[in-house]
Amino acid sequence: MNEHQQTLFEFxxxxxxxxxxxxxxxxxxxxxxxIIAVVIGLPLxxxxxxxxxxSGIVLGIAGVLQTIPSIxxxxxxxxxxxIGVKPAIVALLLYALLPIIRNTYTGITGVDAxxxxxxxxxxxxxxxxxxxxxxxxxxxxxxxxxxxxxxINVGVAxxxxxxxxxGLGEFIFGGISLNNTNMILAGAIPAALLxxxxxxxxxxxxxxxxxxxKTASATLPVLLVILASFYFIPSAYAGKLKAGFTPEFxxxxxxxxxxxxxxxxxxxxxxxxxxxxxxxxxxxQLDVISGYSTDGRLKAYNLIVLDDDKKIFPPYYAxxxxxxxxxxxxxxxxxxxxxxxxxxxxxxxxxxxxxTDYLHQTPEKVAGDFLKSRDLLKPPRNGSNRIVRIGSxxxxxxxxxxxxxxxxxxxxxxxxxxxxxxLGGTKICFDALNNNQIDLYPEYTGxxxxxxxxxxxxxxxxxxxxxxxxxxxVADEFEKKYGIKxxxxxxxxxxxxxxxxxxQAKQLHIKTISDLKRYLESNQ
Amino acid sequence: MIRVEQLSKHFGSIKAxxxxxxxxADHEKLILLGTSGCGKTTTLKMINRLIEPTSGGIFIDGKNxxxxxxxxxxxxxxxxxxxxxxxxxxxxxxxxxxxxQLLKWDSKRIEKRIVELIEKLHLSKDQLKAYPNELSGGQQxxxxxxRALVADPPVLLMxxxxxxxxxxxxxxxxxxFKALDELKRKTVIMVTHDVQEAFELGDRICLMDKGKxxxxxxxxxxxxxPTNHFVESFLKEQRLQLEFKAVRIKDIWSLLPHTKKVGSxxxxxxxxxxxxxxxxxxxxxxxxxxxHENETRSVGFEQLVTAFxxxxxxxxxx
Numbered sequence: 156m157n158e159h160q161q162t163l164f165e166f167x168x169x170x171x172x173x174x175x176x177x178x179x180x181x182x183x184x185x186x187x188x189x190i191i192a193v194v195i196g197l198p199l200x201x202x203x204x205x206x207x208x209x210s211g212i213v214l215g216i217a218g219v220l221q222t223i224p225s226i227x228x229x230x231x232x233x234x235x236x237x238i239g240v241k242p243a244i245v246a247l248l249l250y251a252l253l254p255i256i257r258n259t260y261t262g263i264t265g266v267d268a269x270x271x272x273x274x275x276x277x278x279x280x281x282x283x284x285x286x287x288x289x290x291x292x293x294x295x296x297x298x299x300x301x302x303x304x305x306x307i308n309v310g311v312a313x314x315x316x317x318x319x320x321x322g323l324g325e326f327i328f329g330g331i332s333l334n335n336t337n338m339i340l341a342g343a344i345p346a347a348l349l350x351x352x353x354x355x356x357x358x359x360x361x362x363x364x365x366x367x368x369k370t371a372s373a374t375l376p377v378l379l380v381i382l383a384s385f386y387f388i389p390s391a392y393a394g395k396l397k398a399g400f401t402p403e404f405x406x407x408x409x410x411x412x413x414x415x416x417x418x419x420x421x422x423x424x425x426x427x428x429x430x431x432x433x434x435x436x437x438x439x440q441l442d443v444i445s446g447y448s449t450d451g452r453l454k455a456y457n458l459i460v461l462d463d464d465k466k467i468f469p470p471y472y473a474x475x476x477x478x479x480x481x482x483x484x485x486x487x488x489x490x491x492x493x494x495x496x497x498x499x500x501x502x503x504x505x506x507x508x509x510x511t512d513y514l515h516q517t518p519e520k521v522a523g524d525f526l527k528s529r530d531l532l533k534p535p536r537n538g539s540n541r542i543v544r545i546g547s548x549x550x551x552x553x554x555x556x557x558x559x560x561x562x563x564x565x566x567x568x569x570x571x572x573x574x575x576x577x578l579g580g581t582k583i584c585f586d587a588l589n590n591n592q593i594d595l596y597p598e599y600t601g602x603x604x605x606x607x608x609x610x611x612x613x614x615x616x617x618x619x620x621x622x623x624x625x626x627x628x629v630a631d632e633f634e635k636k637y638g639i640k641x642x643x644x645x646x647x648x649x650x651x652x653x654x655x656x657x658x659q660a661k662q663l664h665i666k667t668i669s670d671l672k673r674y675l676e677s678n679q
Numbered sequence: 680m681i682r683v684e685q686l687s688k689h690f691g692s693i694k695a696x697x698x699x700x701x702x703x704a705d706h707e708k709l710i711l712l713g714t715s716g717c718g719k720t721t722t723l724k725m726i727n728r729l730i731e732p733t734s735g736g737i738f739i740d741g742k743n744x745x746x747x748x749x750x751x752x753x754x755x756x757x758x759x760x761x762x763x764x765x766x767x768x769x770x771x772x773x774x775x776x777x778x779x780q781l782l783k784w785d786s787k788r789i790e791k792r793i794v795e796l797i798e799k800l801h802l803s804k805d806q807l808k809a810y811p812n813e814l815s816g817g818q819q820x821x822x823x824x825x826r827a828l829v830a831d832p833p834v835l836l837m838x839x840x841x842x843x844x845x846x847x848x849x850x851x852x853x854x855x856f857k858a859l860d861e862l863k864r865k866t867v868i869m870v871t872h873d874v875q876e877a878f879e880l881g882d883r884i885c886l887m888d889k890g891k892x893x894x895x896x897x898x899x900x901x902x903x904x905p906t907n908h909f910v911e912s913f914l915k916e917q918r919l920q921l922e923f924k925a926v927r928i929k930d931i932w933s934l935l936p937h938t939k940k941v942g943s944x945x946x947x948x949x950x951x952x953x954x955x956x957x958x959x960x961x962x963x964x965x966x967x968x969x970x971h972e973n974e975t976r977s978v979g980f981e982q983l984v985t986a987f988x989x990x991x992x993x994x995x996x997x
Contacts, residue, residue: 273764
């Protein structure tokens with residue numbers, strides 16, 4: 156335990172620059188969106204106390220916005236606002252609206268009718284009644300709404316890193332992808348502390364007596380603006396080409412770290428979710444992105460893979476990995492899963508991915524069509540003889556593979572299948588397998604080597620060149636450490652790659668990563 | 680003078696106030712009396728335009744109140760509410776200062792006026808910095824009264840002002856209310872459902888039912904010359920006590936013993952028999968000197984009560 160804490164502390168100290176920047180960005184994002192939400196929500200809340208017939212509609216819409224899953228909301232924003240700060244702020248402010256509007260409305264309608272009547276009867280006009288009586292008396296309730304909105308925003312702002320808006324989510328999601336607990340905690344602990352801190356400070360404000368509240372409500376806007384300005388301090392992205400990498404790629408030895416150490420490439424990338432990165436490259440928001448060599452969007456968006464001339468990206472051959480105890484329980488399982496081995500090459504996988512990612516066919520249809528074309532599809536036997544639990548990570552290729560395995564098991568055995576698809580990144584998926592929540596999922600040799608086993612660099616150096624060596628090493632280690640078996644590889648190699656738009660790469664004569672480095676340095 | 684002409688207020692199909700007309704003379708205290716839902720509060724709130732009428736007109740000193748903005752109108756009319764309606768986030772002093780500040784008085788004038796008023800209303804200076812919730816119900820109602828009186832408006836509207844108080848506090852405030860010289864210069868319209876209160880405080884009473892005026896007149900007129908059965912039955916239960924309040928000592932002067940007295944008078948014969956009886960109790964004397972026109976008589980408690988019953992019998996035989 157002691158040792159563990161020390162390493163976390165060391166990680167945080169080592170990464171203190173990044174940590175500080177992410178924290179400031181996080182605070183900034185939270186409060187910029189909060190200010191805008193107050194500026195919109197407060198007048199709207201007041202307005203619906205005057206036009207009660209609209210209160211249902213306004214509160215209803217704000218309520219529906221609240222129920223949209225955060226990632227989906229961020230997704231909706233991209234076509235409208237691109238990537239980066241703008242969509243993140245808009246999404247955050249939409250979440251913050253409901254508590255602010257609702258509490259403003261409740262606060263003002265809750266003011267004693269006799270007090271309002273007295274204010275009017277004394278000869279106050281409607282603005283005086285609003286500012287001198289209603290708003291001041293409703294202030295504790297309104298502040299409670301702002302407090303709720305702040306805590307929500309601190310939480311949702313972690314997701315801003317998905318669309319390259321920064322914040323502590325970079326560590327959290329990077330850490331989940333990389334199976335790096337210290338990294339997750341380095342993001343999660345400050346985020347939690349921020350939420351607790353702001354909640355505490357705002358609660359103090361809420362319970363101030365009415366007299367002090369008058370001065371407090373005057374200083375609050377100033378304070379909010381100062382906190383919001385944090386976001387603008389760190390944003391020193393520059394350079395000829397704009398690069399965007401996934402959080403996973405950012406922290407990996409066979410990712411950005413390798414690019415820096417082996418190639419000496421420094422592109423100052425922004426962190427962005429895989430879900431939006433390709434589109435952003437296509438729309439010229441980004442020029443260089445990280446990606447997977449079998450990704451269907453390569454074809455869809457006219458992107459080309461830069462040649463890895465110094466071989467830093469190890470092989471990522473896909474194979475199903477299965478718990479040993481599951482193989483015992485389901486004797487027919489191994490040979491059924493191996494039906495697929497060697498059947499899918501890089502180009503076939505690219506094409507299958509293209510069908511789901513770009514043609515928007517369902518993974519089930521793509522999987523079924525492929526199996527049919529290879530004469531592997533058999534009608535389900537509808538067996539109910541125990542259930543095999545299949546997992547997958549949260550991207551198209553894994554969905555397709557999971558579907559194929561489901562169909563094969565149902566067609567060739569009497570087992571039933573339950574799928575738990577979309578288990579986030581490597582860490583979530585592997586933990587589910589290791590903790591017996593699922594029986595199998597498709598994994599990649601490189602991921603097993605680097606993210607899960609976190610093999611020492613010496614071992615990596617001795618293996619990276621050779622696919623078979625890597626597979627054998629990973630299979631042995633998994634069996635020893637976890638009691639998990641690597642079945643035969645499926646055939647394709649979904650390795651990491653750097654990509655650019657084809658047209659731009661040709662114009663700049665960039666074919667390899669070394670070319671890219673030369674181009675960047677010649678211009679700097 | 681306040682003149683109300685053919686005033687109506689309809690809420691949908693309900694006629695809350697249905698074409699009523701009446702006048703209130705300067706410095707008169709008119710009580711709007713009736714059961715809940717009779718339209719008395721709606722009538723009151725139309726006078727300071729908290730409620731806009733469906734039809735009809737209201738004139739104060741001959742001026743149509745709809746010719747000026749409601750804010751300006753209201754700053755010239757004091758208003759006291761049942762639940763006092765004090766601002767919980769303002770101190771007592773700030774509460775009282777609301778109207779003068781709206782009228783842009785300078786702070787010295789406001790302060791002077793507040794000090795003057797709170798003495799008259801038996802509040803202490805220490806309470807000026809307190810918040811309303813730190814005061815008792817009676818004190819809160821006094822602050823409410825001070826707030827209505829501070830700018831010395833000629834007209835005062837009161838909506839069940841003493842309704843939320845307990846009986847002991849209420850009768851104490853009634854007595855203070857009657858004695859307050861500030862109020863003697865004011866035209867007051869007060870809403871109440873309490874018949875005793877109406878008889879005690881009103882110069883005239885306007886009895887309302889279902890949005891209409893049933894009878895308007897002095898307490899004695901309502902009691903002894905009711906226009907219909909409704910008025911009679913409305914007053915029936917508390918009739919004896921009301922008569923003590925409706926009959927003034929000067930009305931029974933001829934029935935009192937002729938024991939002439941020289942010297943200062945304790946009471947004036949203008950007051951009601953009820954008030955006279957209360958004076959005996961509060962001053963704990965056998966005899967009081969009562970003055971009527973140029974004559975002062977020494978009267979005992981029993982003698983006063985006997986004279987009242989004689990008067991009552993003579994009226995019954997009329």
